[in-house]
Amino acid sequence: MSTSIAPCSVAPLSRRGAAWRARLPSQVVLGPYRLRVEILERSHMRDRRKRACVNVEAERIELRDDLRGMQLAEVFLECIVRLSHFSKGCQQGCVEEAYTHSFATGMVEFAQRNPDAWVWFNLLLTEHLVSDVRYDKVVLGVVSRPPPMPKRILVAGHPVTIRSIGQSECGNAFGWYHSSNREAQLYSGLTGSNLAVVALHELTHAIHHMYDLKTRDRHLAFKRAQVKGWLGIMTDNPSAWRWLAWVMSFPSKASLAPG
Ligand SMILES: [Zn+2]
Structure with a gap:
């Protein structure tokens, strides 16, 4: 993991915006794709109506230049979700x-193949969420002990x-999600990247359930529920995202077994 991220700043918002652009990851690698990350004026984007475009032909992720915090x-997470589904052939x-x-395998792959972008994303959340979430410290490994699995989110x-x-x-x-009693169950012997994938997988079932999605629903409905649902977990459940972010960042140390 990179340790070159500057400490949290108390600069005015306008300077913060400039700082964020300076720290923006230069690229995202996912599946067979290696896309540059670029901040663009609306007039230079492939689709001027959108806040972001995953432009695989030009090999770039385009983020509109007025996005902040x-x-x-949210827009960056949406790009990762879109690229993940596209690279895996998951479509309407x-x-x-x-x-x-x-979603589950795409997020774990994103975290593990893009350490700079992963730290940047978690730092962005840390600076802009209201509570003291410290996600940046977790993904950099600056914690006294591994965050424990939460029992309820x-x-x-x-x-x-x-x-x-x-x-x-x-x-x-390896795991189950039971909609009848809203319970995600994870096999106690899970370790490594598989623990991260299974945990994300079962909780994504919970999101689909809470957003009332059908087995065959629209692509847009799945994408929207995943972005809103996971951003909600990151916002409302800091202990859950700290645990998941740690497991995704350090799979060689990740285990569900106590101690
Ligand atoms: Zn499943």
């Missing part, structure tokens, strides 16, 4: 399970429990 975080007509796993305002389960309860799966 949490709006920038795919079922909910495909959208779920495409809020997804779109609804409580969802997270429970570690043994082999006998797992059957042939």
